[in-house]
């Protein structure tokens with residue numbers, strides 16, 4: 204029995220026989236789809252010769268730590284903008300502020316605001332209209348940009364992760380082996396320093412559908428009884444990208460970096476809000492290393508159900524044109540919602556992930572490279588795929 208889930212994102216790969224290969228060997232979206240794309244500069248390309256070394260540890264200073272508690276640079280008193288909560292504890296929507304105009308102080312405030320609210324949507328942005336390079340320059344303020352190990356990217360901009368569902372045909376694969384498309388996860392938790400602040404925008408999409416679901420891992424932790432919270436302290440989870448990598452290979456995907464595995468605390472603490480939260484997700488978490496397999500499966504199943512089915516700690520973001528969302532990929536979990544598989548319009552999204560601190564269970568360990576938790580090779584051997 205296994206409670207990690209098959210990872211199948213069909214919208215990030217080259218399609219053999221349909222897409223094309225450039226003179227220099229780079230795989231590109233076919234000409235017909237390219238010519239109708241509204242944001243051709245953001246279309247994915249895949250260079251099979253592009254390889255990256257393993258990521259290295261670095262000290263991360265969260266820009267949210269430099270923020271002003273009253274957010275006076277992000278939300279100046281005389282500004283003409285609105286800020287509305289999507290739900291009491293998760294999500295805010297902002298109109299009247301352009302991300303592209305923010306100075307460093309406002310970006311510090313923004314980081315703290317995202318850390319507190321989990322996800323923040325900005326309406327009517329010029330952000331993506333300025334092209335991929337500008338988006339990347341903005342994002343770099345929030346942490347070193349993550350290069351996804353298997354996805355395609357706009358040419359020469361490897362730090363943008365692209366999802367692209369080609370127009371003109373239904374996608375039969377989505378429900379071929381599954382009754383639904385929901386797959387709760389946080390992005391790339393298998394890294395030593397998984398992404399924190401994350402930027403996402405839908406460049407082009409169907410008239411309706413393709414919402415993103417978000418859950419609040421801080422609130423999920425708070426809902427547990429003190430005795431149960433206590434039981435979770437000191438437990439650690441093996442995260443791995445082995446399944447994602449083999450799934451990508453099976454779909455003819457490129458491999459830009461070798462798969463990795465790391466062990467992270469099950470209960471993590473946030474450097475800005477100082478709050479504790481549950482840190483695990485089905486596609487990448489394998490086992491609680493201190494427990495036997497059946498014990499781990501039982502506990503993980505409970506925690507997954509708790510996060511996934513507690514709709515009173517979740518929100519659902521829908522995508523208006525020119526909306527840019529930023530979320531904290533540490534303290535939230537999300538799922539795409541593919542209810543547009545029968546639709547024949549294109550869906551084109553872009554994501555930029557900023558790496559954050561190595562997950563810690565106590566802030567005393569923050570930015571300490573030498574924490575050693577269990578033996579990864581041993582933990583991998585004990586679990587099966």
Ligand SMILES: [Fe+2]
Nearest residue numbers: 388389390537
């Ligand atoms: Fe994701």
